[in-house]
Amino acid sequence: MRSSFIKRLEKLKNKAGELLNRTFDQHINLAVTGLSRSGKTAFITSLVNQLINEGNGSKLSFFDPVHHGNFIAAKRVAQKNLSIPRFDYDNAMASLTGESPQWPEPTHGISELRLAIRYQPKNSLLKYAADMATLTLDITDYPGEWLLDLPMLxxxxxxxxxxxxxxxxxxxxxxxxxxxxxxxxxxxxxxxxxxxxxxxxxxxxxxxxxxxxxxxxxxxxxxxxxxxxxxxxxxxxxxxxxxxxxxxxxxxxxxxxxxxxxxxxxxxxxxxxxxxxxxxxxxQHFLRFDRQIVLADCLTPLNACSINSGPESFADLQLAIDMILESYSYGKSGLFSRLFSPRIDKLLFAATKADHVTSEQHAPMVSLLNQLIYKSKHSLNFEAVEMKTLAIAAVKSTNSGKSFHEGQQVSVIQGYTVKNAVENKENTVEKITLFPGSVPDKLPEKEFWQQCAFNFVNFSPMSGMTKHQSLPHIRMDQVLQFLLADKMI
Ligand SMILES: Nc1nc2c(ncn2[C@@H]2O[C@H](COP(=O)(O)OP(=O)(O)O)[C@@H](O)[C@H]2O)c(=O)[nH]1
Ligand SMILES: [Mg+2]
Structure with missing residues (x-):
């Protein structure tokens, strides 16, 4: 008698769960963009990797669903939009974890990947109905360059x-x-x-x-x-x-x-x-996005003083970011209005490749990026879009430590660079230790460019990473927290 009652209760609970799962918003269309080489491919690879390998050495303590123990598992599932190329996660992982690790091949267009994320609802209404809920995450990768065309309209x-x-x-x-x-x-x-x-x-x-x-x-x-x-x-x-x-x-x-x-x-x-x-x-694409992450590599333009176009290339980056952000401003201009503006509720700006500098440089990186977006942020009408800026490394490729220089202790980073990549097809890597210079915390002035004191090199991914373990990163957990956590409560 009692057991059949419990069975019926269970059945009811499952039914209710199904219903709620259907009625609750358990779906996010996440768009990832940035200019070419800003780090989109590395970012998506790492994001997917962190989620599907959660538990295998992952460090996601700032991602509440993991921290509070209600994250269950994530897996890749077939994408819905069959006409868009699939994001090539397997190839990217194969490059990163090969015998001589390489950065994934650059991509030239739009691609998509879908994840199903299982979690245990703890706070939302769902907890009365189901022990397990699924958040479907559609990730779209598209070139930021495409957004530069908006003003042409x-x-x-x-x-x-x-x-x-x-x-x-x-x-x-x-x-x-x-x-x-x-x-x-x-x-x-x-x-x-x-x-x-x-x-x-x-x-x-x-x-x-x-x-x-x-x-x-x-x-x-x-x-x-x-x-x-x-x-x-x-x-x-x-x-x-x-x-x-x-x-x-x-x-x-x-x-x-x-x-x-x-x-x-x-x-x-x-x-x-x-x-x-x-x-x-x-x-076709832009309208369906709910959340957007814009990746920006602010370090490469700082390096550009060596080719004598530092100030220009930095001013150019600022202008490009303005142009890109115009795509997210609602309402103000009649032409773009609702026709093109997606209803995004969260917009994350990430300064990528933070592993190129020592950790005390991360705060200046964030304020530099904030300065780059400041003008647009204030001149555009973002309605109720929540925004955040972070300094991240999707695939951390350096270790940081201390070294002595002229009797003073300085923070340094250590990583591997490809030696004589052209002549030497073998791709031998060389370990180097350096202090890459200080990141200016506001738009750099004349003196910065005259000193030309900033120097960072392209590091190779670290060796010893494997497919079934999570990739080393900087603040990917905070990225997940901002973009996903509110839908997994
Ligand atoms: N050190 C480091 N380098 C990165 C990271 N992400 C990207 N890169 C570098 O930036 C290059 C371009 O990245 P990619 O993801 O292909 O950029 P995309 O063109 O925006 O997809 C890579 O080949 C790496 O050299 C990172 O997290 N750390
Ligand atoms: Mg790419």
Whole structure:
């Protein structure tokens, strides 16, 4: 009699659990972005790794569900959106944990991964109904460069050309862009377009963008898709470029330029790009995000003084962050309004690669990033978005310690760098110990760039990491706490 009563109670409880699980919001669409090489792939790999290997040596004491013991387990499950490439977790882990550990191959587009996280509800209503609940976490990785295209939506081709020309004729871009601008300047805008020439100049413009990004360390790259085209590589929709001195052309002539003229064709492709590429991304993906993490590598631009473009590349990063954040401001501008703005409730900024500096430099890293986002944070209308800034290392690749230098004790870091990577295909690594310099806690001034005192090297991942153990990290638990913990109570 009693046992059948308990059985019925259990059954009821399960039923109620199912129901509640369906009605409760147990789903998060987490978007991860940042400019190329800001550390997105490493970040997602580590986040997934920390969750699925929880218990195997993980250090997640600031993540309440683990700390309070209600985290049960997480596993990868099939993603819902079949048309988006899967985030290649296995390959990334294989690179990191191989015999000579390597950073994962860079990715060039959007990818997705879904985790099912089991936990024991303790405080929410769910605890009356179920011993176990599931939080589904959809993680989307997409290039921050794609968000740099948003401001183009408000511009005409003329305006965009004018603005881009201004950029291309100032330091440090001018030197590199001269030849390209001269070539375009030689074209009669009203002549019938030569498609070959258009394609060639578009290629040249794209190469310029690559130089700006990867040689000069600049961040404002427009159109952002040009350097990370994903499935659009080689498509004619990416074959356009800014046309200099358009404002000197008669307005009527410009308006009436025929569709097959150079200018007509460039204008048409620009418009098509905005419709089919920029808007499409916002509609298809951006709208469904609930939470966003923006990764920023503030250390690389500090290193840029050695190539003489420190101040510019830093100012450029600031501008790029402004442009990226514009995507999250609600309501203010009629054009973007609700059509493109996702209803995100949490926005996390992470200064990545914190393992490149000693731990007392983490606070300055955070205030530096806060300064970079300060302007946008105040000028944009973020409604009820909760924000936080952290200094993190997704995959910690150094150890810190103390050393003596000229009789003084100094904090140093120790890690491995690849020695003679080019000549020596064997990839021998070399152990180095260094004091990388102090991170300025506000936007660096002239003296900082003159001293050129900041020096950090690219470390290789540490050896000895294994697939079934959690990766060493800095503050990934605080990341999880901010992004997930409130949904697991
Ligand atoms: N030391 C260290 N280096 C990192 C970390 N995360 C990323 N990196 C470095 O940054 C590079 C780019 O990272 P990746 O995740 O591929 O950037 P993505 O282009 O944004 O996906 C890597 O190849 C590493 O050299 C980290 O946590 N620690
Ligand atoms: Mg990547």
């Amino acid at each position: 408000k511009q005409t081709y003329e305006q965009w050309s004018e603005q881009t020309q201004a950029l291309l004729t100032t330091k440090p871009r001018d030197e590199y862009a001269k030849a390209f601008l001269a070539k375009v300047g030689n074209i009669d805008p009203f002549a019938v377009a030569d498609e070959e020439l258009l394609a060639e100049l578009a290629r040249e413009y794209t190469e310029l963008l690559h130089t700006f990004r990867y040689k000069l360390g600049l961040s404002v790259i427009q159109p952002g898709r040009f350097i990370l085209p994903a499935e659009l590589a080689g498509a004619p929709i990416l074959e356009f470029f800014p046309f200099p001195n358009l404002t000197t052309i008669d307005g009527n002539d410009y308006q009436n330029a025929s569709d097959d003229s150079f200018i007509g064709m460039l204008r048409a492709r620009f418009l098509e790009y905005k419709e089919q590429v920029v808007k499409k991304f916002y509609r």
